[in-house]
Amino acid sequence: MKTERVEPLLFVTCGGTIDKVYFDAKSEFEVGSPQVAGLLEEANVGVPCRILPVLRKDSLEMTEADREAIREAIAAQPERLVVVTHGTDTMIQTARALSGLEGRTIVLTGSMQPARFRVSDAEFNLGTAVAAVQLLPSGVYVAMNGRVFDPARARKNVEANRFEEA
Numbered sequence: 245m246k247t248e249r250v251e252p253l254l255f256v257t258c259g260g261t262i263d264k265v266y267f268d269a270k271s272e273f274e275v276g277s278p279q280v281a282g283l284l285e286e287a288n289v290g291v292p293c294r295i296l297p298v299l300r301k302d303s304l305e306m307t308e309a310d311r312e313a314i315r316e317a318i319a320a321q322p323e324r325l326v327v328v329t330h331g332t333d334t335m336i337q338t339a340r341a342l343s344g345l346e347g348r349t350i351v352l353t354g355s356m357q358p359a360r361f362r363v364s365d366a367e368f369n370l371g372t373a374v375a376a377v378q379l380l381p382s383g384v385y386v387a388m389n390g391r392v393f394d395p396a397r398a399r400k401n402v403e404a405n406r407f408e409e410a
Contacts, residue, residue: 252292253377254323255280258299258306258314258338260331262366264358275300279359280329283370291374296321303331303338303354311341319345327373328352332400332407335386339395342384351377352395353387356405365389 257263257278264275278297298317299310318326324347330338332354339352353373359366373387386393388407399410 250291251325251378252294252323253374254318254321254326255284255293255295256314256318256326256328257295257297258303258310258328258330259301260303260329260335260354261357262329262331262353262355262359262370263300264302275302278329279366280370283359283367287367287371289374291378294323301331303334306331306334306338308341311338314338315342315345318342318348318350324348325377326350327370327377329370330354332356332388335388336395336398336400339384339386343395345384347382349377349380349382350384351380351387351392352385 257280259275263279278295280295298314326348330352335352335354342350351373353369355364355366355369357364369388372390376385376387376392384395386395386398393407397410398407401408
């Protein structure tokens with residue numbers, strides 16, 4: 245019997261709501277440790293993967309230098325399939341900054357509620373990104389709210405609390 249080799253995934257963590265830890269009722273928070281490993285373990289994901297923490301920032305605090313650091317970190321890795329966990333506020337800008345990394349499929353995802361919350365979209369969005377990165381052709385994409393977007397034609401709709409085509 246012929247066995248199919250599953251291509252390994254690289255998870256690049258950048259912080260954002262998915263990794264946030266809240267301390268009190270005033271919604272004071274800090275970006276905590278990456279939650280990806282726990283989410284993948286809980287979901288019993290059967291794909292070989294490696295986690296590379298690059299940043300621990302709220303995406304509103306990210307700079308162009310941070311985006312360049314993310315780009316350089318991905319470019320220096322051997323994996324072709326990359327999932328980036330990122331804050332949702334500037335996810336589109338980072339996705340656009342990653343365009344042109346040839347021969348790779350890169351999917352950015354995040355969450356509107358921290359992964360540590362009992363009710364969170366983190367698991368669902370991460371699962372969508374894991375499936376998308378394995379099925380899509382080379383390029384950069386955003387996976388949020390059960391959809392996969394081209395970052396050149398997507399936006400975050402703050403009022404509706406979801407991503408949509410621009």
